[in-house]
Amino acid sequence: MPSPPHNGDGDAHPPQRRRRHLSLLLLLLRLVTFGFSLAAAISTATNSSPSWLRFQSFRFVFAANVIVAAYSLFEMCAAVHEILKGATLFPEPMQLCFDFAHDQVFAYIVVAAGAAGAADARRLRAGGACAAESGSCVLADVAVALGFAGFAFLALASLVSGFRLACYLTTGSGLHIW
Amino acid sequence: MPSPPHNGDGDAHPPQRRRRHLSLLLLLLRLVTFGFSLAAAISTATNSSPSWLRFQSFRFVFAANVIVAAYSLFEMCAAVHEILKGATLFPEPMQLCFDFAHDQVFAYIVVAAGAAGAADARRLRAGGACAAESGSCVLADVAVALGFAGFAFLALASLVSGFRLACYLTTGSGLHIW
Numbered sequence: 001m002p003s004p005p006h007n008g009d010g011d012a013h014p015p016q017r018r019r020r021h022l023s024l025l026l027l028l029l030r031l032v033t034f035g036f037s038l039a040a041a042i043s044t045a046t047n048s049s050p051s052w053l054r055f056q057s058f059r060f061v062f063a064a065n066v067i068v069a070a071y072s073l074f075e076m077c078a079a080v081h082e083i084l085k086g087a088t089l090f091p092e093p094m095q096l097c098f099d100f101a102h103d104q105v106f107a108y109i110v111v112a113a114g115a116a117g118a119a120d121a122r123r124l125r126a127g128g129a130c131a132a133e134s135g136s137c138v139l140a141d142v143a144v145a146l147g148f149a150g151f152a153f154l155a156l157a158s159l160v161s162g163f164r165l166a167c168y169l170t171t172g173s174g175l176h177i178w
Numbered sequence: 179m180p181s182p183p184h185n186g187d188g189d190a191h192p193p194q195r196r197r198r199h200l201s202l203l204l205l206l207l208r209l210v211t212f213g214f215s216l217a218a219a220i221s222t223a224t225n226s227s228p229s230w231l232r233f234q235s236f237r238f239v240f241a242a243n244v245i246v247a248a249y250s251l252f253e254m255c256a257a258v259h260e261i262l263k264g265a266t267l268f269p270e271p272m273q274l275c276f277d278f279a280h281d282q283v284f285a286y287i288v289v290a291a292g293a294a295g296a297a298d299a300r301r302l303r304a305g306g307a308c309a310a311e312s313g314s315c316v317l318a319d320v321a322v323a324l325g326f327a328g329f330a331f332l333a334l335a336s337l338v339s340g341f342r343l344a345c346y347l348t349t350g351s352g353l354h355i356w
Contacts, residue, residue: 013209057297104238108333111286119294123301155286166344 021081022164026078026099031154034072036150037110041065043143046118052140057116064113065147068106068154075099075157096165103158107151114147200262200342204277205257206333212250214328215288219243221321222295230318235294242291242323246284246332252336253277274343281336285329292325 044062052058066126078089078099088095110144121140130137222230222240230236256267276298299318302308308315313314 056300088230104333104337108286108289108329112289115290115294116297119297121300122234153287155282159282161346162340163347166341167348169341170345170348 006137014171018055018167022160023079023083026157026164027083029141029153029160030072030075030079033150033153034069034076034155035118036153037065037072039071040146040150041069041145043139047136047139052136052143055120056139057113058143060113061117061143061147064106064110068110068150070107072154093168096161096168099161100158100165101132103161107154107158110147110151112155114144114151117147119131119142124160132156198346200338201257201261204335204338204342205254205261207331208250208253208257208267208337211328211331212247212254212337213330214255214324215243215247215250218321218324218328221324225314225321226319230314230321233298235291235298235305236318236321238291239295239321239325242256242288243328246288246328250332261304266268271346272324274339274346277339280335281332281339283319285332285336288329288332292322292329295325 043064044065046056047058053062078095081089090098117140121137121144123141125137198277211283219240225236246266256273259267265344268276269349295318302321304317
């Protein structure tokens with residue numbers, strides 16, 4: 001498989017194989033994240049009687065999951081491009097920083113949205129609002145749970161992309177921050 | 179300065195200096211995190227009229243910030259030990275994994291707690307509960323803001339400890355996960 005000239009100088013392991021494995025792992029994690037986030041966004045948006053989007057916390061859950069789903073879709077395209085062409089979509093240092101920074105920030109945003117949504121869903125249940133519309137309350141819980149599942153895989157993706165970036169910084173070429 | 183035998187094989191930069199700089203940076207970040215988390219926990223616990231700990235989300239804010247403050251205190255002791263003795267408190271791979279894993283998990287927990295607390299504080303304000311006890315509402319907002327400030331520095335610490343771990347994994351000795 002072709003690979004750009006970047007390789008680890010003091011590294012006993014073949015960088016091409018490692019890169020390919022990491023790209024495939026990231027692609028898989030992003031696919032799962034995309035599925036969960038999209039499902040969470042759809043569950044939140046379609047939960048009506050009346051619409052749960054009247055609650056600010058559920059608007060936050062919806063927005064965070066739409067953003068994460070769109071980002072995961074873009075990153076899947078980037079990963080497929082990288083696996084097929086053997087080179088990153090943007091210049092490598094930029095791509096690695098972009099991936100890791102967005103993974104971390106979006107993971108924090110989506111877990112915060114999930115927590116705010118869970119707090120509101122719980123409050124509504126405690127306040128007796130679920131007696132009349134129990135199906136809607138269950139769907140709200142499902143949306144929050146799907147958001148948390150998406151977060152878990154995004155957090156894993158951020159670990160992998162962070163490791164890729166750190167590999168590049170410590171053993172790679174072209175970007176000396178020290 | 180003494181340093182354990184671990185050093186980067188293919189690494190042009192002196193590992194001792196780098197290790198010392200990273201340890202000092204981490205110590206500083208943990209000190210700031212400790213201050214903010216402790217202040218957030220104290221603001222939440224002392225907010226009474228009646229106690230804000232009656233709200234589950236504020237109990238979450240309190241618990242998360244107490245845990246982060248205690249963890250930061252422990253990590254400060256570990257960092258001071260490392261700077262003075264030139265070796266980590268636990269065996270190095272275990273210490274680096276411990277630091278990074280706890281930084282990441284606690285950062286996610288504390289941002290989730292902050293979001294849940296902010297959602298509840300906002301709801302109480304919107305519900306008119308702050309008209310009678312406005313000082314208490316302001317203190318609740320301050321507690322949430324302090325928690326977010328602590329989170330920001332913990333997230334930075336997790337970047338640094340993640341980079342340390344990745345340096346060890348990619349250029350170090352003793353722990354080959356590939």
